[in-house]
Amino acid sequence: MTGAQLENILKKHDYQKSSLLAILQDVQALDNYLPRKTLEAMSQRLQVPLTQIYYLATFYRAFSLTPRGDHLVTVCTGTACHVKGAATILNTLERELAVQPGETTSDKKYTLETVNCLGSCALAPLVVLDGHYHGRMVGTKVLSLLKGDKKDASKKS
């Protein structure tokens, strides 16, 4: 994020401290994470302690303080997906990618995350790969998905 980009976002929100959450959302949307430098600049410009920004950034699930990988794999662990076997899917992915939820593989290719319900419970259990929903998942299907197996027609959402 450049200084000008940050300035634009701040301006859009009228430099209001009460819009901090929305400002962070805009930064996250642009960079896919919250870079430390940007947060420091934000703290300066808005005259808000960095601790307060950090407090917000770590409280809400929507934010990440580390850069994400090229691909985002999200496993729904909502209740409907859980009773239909989301834990097995998540275990498979953790094993295969050798990361825990919230982490990024060392080659920066994949970030693994979990989410609580995507409103597509009828397709449970659900995995989202880069915004494409893949429903009625099983362990073997999720592996072929990672391998880019084209047989699993992807559904954009």
Added chain:
Amino acid sequence: MPLKSPDELEQLRTKILEERKAQGEKKGIVLCTGTGCRGAGASEVFDAFKKALGKKSAIEFKSTCCHGFCERGPITIVEPLGIFYQGVTPADVPQIIAETVTKGQVIEKLLYRDPATGQTIPTEKAIPFYTKQNRLVFGNNRHLDPTRIEDYMAMGGYKALVKALFHMSPEEVIEEIKRSGLRGRGGGGFPAGRKWESCRKAHGDIKYVICNCDEGDPGAYMDRSLMEGNPHSVLEGMLIGAYAIGSSEGYVYVRNEYPLAVENVGIAIEQATKMGLLGKDILGSGFDFSLVINKGGGAFVAGESSALMASIEGYVAEPRAKHIHMTESGLWERPTNLNNVETWANVPVIIEKGADWYASIGTQGSKGTKIFSLVGKINNTGLIEVPMGMTLREIVYDIGGGIPGGKRFKAVQTGGPSGGCIPESLLDLPVDFDELTKAGSMMGSGGMIVMDESTCMVDVAKYFMHFLKDESCGKCTSCRDGTLRMYEVLDAITKGKGKEGDIEFLEEIGWMTAEASLCALGGSAANPVLSTIRYFRDEYEAHISAKRCPAGVCTELITFTIDPKACIACGKCRKGCPTEAITGEKKVPHKIVQAKCIKCGTCREVCPSDAVKVA
């Protein structure tokens, strides 16, 4: 041009209706592109229809949001016959246009087949999933393109607003809502009319109304579907509420994970503002009201009223003690009235049809209908709307079509992380606020997760405690540490490390967490644990004493074996096993080397002859 009077609104409505009448009974296609159907590929179907129809104006093509029957998505309805097609793919599109739309011929393979009778059912109306419902609030989704205010107008939209603004005093509106018996649909079930009244009576010139669309309950998505599918009904409800309360500013707080809801309510606000239904001097009544959208940051506790307001103010969403009600001192310390999406959407219905009519639906203490998300181990997954007081049995078996795969029903979980599990012995329980609470669960926002014999109830309790320990904001020690301790004990039990006295210990911390916590997150955190202990104590005991998981879920307590008689020695499991724990050759029944097995379940998944057994 903004409309300046009720007459102008009616003239516009008449114009829309006449235009539609002049076009006659148009042949039309309705495609659901709600989140559920999109997940199943509705976007591709949408593109295929657009491409195939081109600019052929003789066929009206409408994309709506959720109809509820998500299990069967993508759903397409061909009008005027009302032919219901399920599981539609882009490849089916040319045939639908050529045969059904043009010639009125039905395509058998796309019809819904009743699993009970094996018969196909051509129209939506005749499908058992729909017949038992009463879709007072949710039903309009099916007829509306949520991005077109004209569609809402054509269905009588904003009539209730006119009635309230021009024919009722604010007090009369409040009285009407009170008499209707409407209770909040967001969880607590607080009478809406009473909340409005105390906010109206509170001191202060500036008052706020807020719509809670945070919907943090994992497994519930009715608020989202209403917001995505019929945002104007929520706006109309909020306008009426604001008029009654004496508020001119409102907020819609939407969960971060719901981009389509944010988009559709944004479009709705823009259109309503253009038409003069939001803004200054609405329809010449002298009443002003404007709305702002706030996106949440993805925290369950942010759905709690005081936490939500802190979040709007730009702070971390932590609840505060409510010695003073939000209706007296809420957002920016001003009187604030917060209601849930579904609560707001009920308001225009009540004002238009009258409190008496509304109160005739439902039970003594719970009036009207409720939308539930019926999910989990159930044949007809989706959103349903039923009158309060319908029994669980009717919901699960008549509407839900029972449990898939011939499995046995075990429990329904209601009320989300604050609720509990209801066992088979209570299937005839009439579902309303009070009965669910008596059974040790709660209505919550309306999640209903069906569980069968292969669901482990200790694992379910652990699942919710994992959720709650993560989502507890950490302000109260009792909640932060209580949920964590309960999780640790449950985790140990599911790993075969449970010991005598664990159940009593859970009951004790559960009680303490509930008693000592500030907000309802901690206050109800023990419900999933206490209700499963209450109804499924034997399962806890099996885990603790016999180190056995009867449902075959808890990996540390189960073993995978291959039944040599059933094994056809195809080698699929051997190839699939990630730890090379399976031995065997062609024509020799395979075996699992237990020391290497990590119980990932791959062998069971790939086995074509069901030879992998779990015990």
